[in-house]
Amino acid sequence: MSHTARIGGVFLSEVPMRSLIAALIASTALVAPALMQPVLAQQPAAPAAQRARPAAQHRHNVVLFVADGLRPGMVNERTAPTLYALMQRGVRFTNTHSLFPTFTTANASGMATGHLLGDTGDFSNTIYSGFPVPGAGNSLTPFLESDPVLADVDEHFSGNYLNEDTILKAARDAGLSTATIGKVGPALIFDSTERTGQHTIVADDMTGRSGGVPLSDEVQKALAAANLPTQAPTRGDNAQAGTGTQPGTTVANIEQQNWFADVATKAVLPLFKARNKPFALVFWSRDPDGSQHNQGDSLGRLVPGINGPTSLAAIRNADDDLRRLLDGLRAQGLEGDTDVIITSDHGFSTISKDSATSWAAGQRYDGVNTGQLPMGFAAIDLAHALGMPLFDPDARNARLEDGHFPSRGNGLIGADPAHPDVVVASNGGSDLVYLPNGDKALAAKVVAALAAQDYTSGLFVDSKLGRFAGTLxxxxxxxxxxxxxxxxxxxxxxxxxSTGCADVTTCGVEVADSGLQQGQGMHGSFSRADTRNIMGAVGPDFRQHFADPAPASNADLGRTIARLLDLRIPDKGHLVGRVLTEATPNGAMPAWRSGENRSEPDEAGRRTVVRFQSVGEVRYFDAAGYPGRTLGLPAEDAPPVEQHASRH
Structure with missing residues (x-):
């Protein structure tokens, strides 16, 4: 195992060079595109006193604001002035990481618990549940952005599918006021086991509708006093995704998010103020994610892609909501006693639907442009390669003949859809494949079929199935x-x-298993454009005017919020984030290193590579896949910082 640092193409042995390290940290903090490459910083360990929990006279409030799908490179004084000013005033995390798969519910589970996905089990927005989920039409592949679906999976998995307590549950158990407001699915994940509405306030897309979490009498009275309806507005035209020939939306999600912001500032914050005790509030802004997905600015074209006027309006919409929250805190006299943390669950990319190898792309489908990948292409291609029938789990297990694609992209492969041999959970920039029978020979066939496709960039396999060349x-x-x-x-x-802009994480492109069109937006891949998210913080427990160069992730936020609120949360799993102590006053900067994990090549020379950074045992994944096929993982790269040969 080698331990070698690379800076600007020069390789240096791992010895104390404090002046060089200081320069490296400074340059990392100031130059955003440098985040495309792993950063190595070896620094002296801090004294125990400096590593201790930051002292506070009393417990402060915490507000977590999530701007879904916001890319760091899109935040500046013009596009997002409130976000930009907050990070300049407080802490700006410059070395940020979404959890892979880079999807919404997955990262919500990381923020909510402080655990990585191997512990939370929220592996993606769509998973294989192992049982028919009533709230998803008895599908085996439920989409988790739904309050009824989350209730079903919680019930099936002993009352808590995450298998870990969340920060809002721990906060309410400790006597704090709690609320979670915004996008359906991720909002509820922060306290999905409390569905009465009597303890944690939940306001999302389903509020006031069948299946939603009810509002308590106290909250309903607060809404009435503020002249606010008790039912959430729909997304309206913002929900229109268009077709292969008709552009999608050209408006941001204004009306719905205005209601969420009103609920937070005109009802919830005054209520919390009147209770006169600490609180934890989550606000999950659907924008810019929803608008970037559905935008109609770039139908069929990779440029401007997700950088057109609709996406910019969505970024400003999220920024306006943050401004209103900050104004609301100020109006209630809570600003000086509240820590405000901002993040995004993942980055974002423009969709490509092109492939020269896919059997599915060579077929004709209604509503799909000739020669492009249909939704569910991975399931279709796998069924074809395996010579097995394909069924649609979201259409009562209907068998799919040639020329038809799965209604939600998911597929059940095998003779009996009730007991499939292969399950494909379609998600976007990455898919999940399940083998319910644990068939190792079938796993080898699936790996070979997927590796042969030009849309694939890296495969990761359950270690119980054996070792396969080209995979990790x-x-x-x-x-x-x-x-x-x-x-x-x-x-x-x-x-x-990428399409070649100056900061390539703002103009990333990915092949996406989605019903959306080429030119619209998606995420979920191991591209640095998707793993690089936005993170910042301001408040009494955070430094001022500080650019933090250490690696940080959404799982770290869960651990940090728990520490700020002085919550004692027992861990069942061991895949955890860390407390971002260096962002607190007098907090010590941790030491970190960077490296690569590389598989042995398969017969065609394909090798799955993971670029990571680590602080102690906590790992942060920059990018992964086949070199040259993943943004942030160039072809024919220089020797890795650190190699862990994997004999697969």
Missing amino acids: PLSAIALEGSAVTPMPAIAVNFRSF
Whole structure:
């Protein structure tokens, strides 16, 4: 095992060079595109006193604001002035990481528990549940952005599918006021086991509708006093995704998010103020994610892609909501006693639907442009390669003949859809493949079929299935842990690249298994454009005017919030984040290193590579896949910082 640092193409042995390290940290903090490359910083360990919990006279409030799908490179004085000013005033995390797969519910589970996905079992927005989920039409592949679906999976998995307590549950158990407001699915994940509405306030898309979490009498009275309706507005035109020939939306999610912001500032914050005790509040802004997905600015074209006027309006919409929250805190006299943390669950990329190898792309489908990949292409291609029938789990297990694609992209492969041999959970920039029978010979066939496709960039396989050349185990990316939901057999990452702008993480492109069109937006891949998210903080427990160069992730936020609120949360799993102590006053900067994990090549020379950084045992994944097919993982790269040869 080698331990070699690389700076600007020069390789240096790992010896104390404090002046060089200081320069490196400074340059990392100031130059955002440098985050495309792993950063090595070896610094002296801090004294125990400096590593201790930051002292506070009393417990402060915490507000977590999540701007879904916001890319760091899109935040500046013009596009997002409130976000930009907050990070300049407080802490700006410059070396940030979404959890892979880079999807919404997955990262919500990391923020909510402080655990990585191998522990939470929320492996993606769509998973294989192992049982028919009533709230998902009895599908075996439920989409988790739904309050009824979350209720069903919680009930099936002993009352808590995450298998870990969340920060809001711990906070309410400790006597704090708690609320979670915004996008359906991730909002509820912060306290999905409390569905009465009597303890944690939940306001999301389903509020006031069947299946939603009810509002308590106290909250309803507060809404009435503020002249606010008790039912959430719909997304309206913002929900229109268009078709292969008709553009999607050209408006941001204004009306719905205005209601969420009103609920937070005109009802919840005054209520919390009147209770006169500490509180924890989560606000999950659907924008810019929803608008970037559905935008109609770039139908069929990779440029401007997700950088057109609709996406910019969505970024400003999220920024306006943060401004209103900050104004609301100020109006209630809570600003000086509240820590405000901002993040995004993942980055974002423009969709490509091109492939020269896919059998599915060569077929004709209604609503799909000729020669492009249909939704569910991975399931279709696998069924074709295996010579097995394909069924649609979201259409009562209907068998799919040639020329038809799965209604939600998911597929059941095998003779009996009630007991499939292969399950494909379609998600976007990456898919999950399950082998319910644990068939090792079938796993080898699936790996070979996926590796042969030009849209594939890296495969990760359950270590129980054996070792396969060209792949790495799921444990290499923290997907093997204590989860109680079924663990995927294979995680397949799709190809990504950029259109060539100055900061390539703002103009990433990825092949996406989605019903959306080429030119619209998606995420979920191991591209650095998707793993690089936005993070910042301001408040009495954080430094001022500080650019933090240490690696940080959404799981770290869960651990940090628990520490700020002085919560004692027992861990069942061991895949955890860390407390971001260096962002607190007088906090010591941790030492970290960077490296690569590389598989042995398969017969065609394909090699799955993971670039990571680590602080102690905590790992942060920059990018992964086949070099040259993943943005952030160039072809024919220089020797890795650190190699862990995997004999697969």
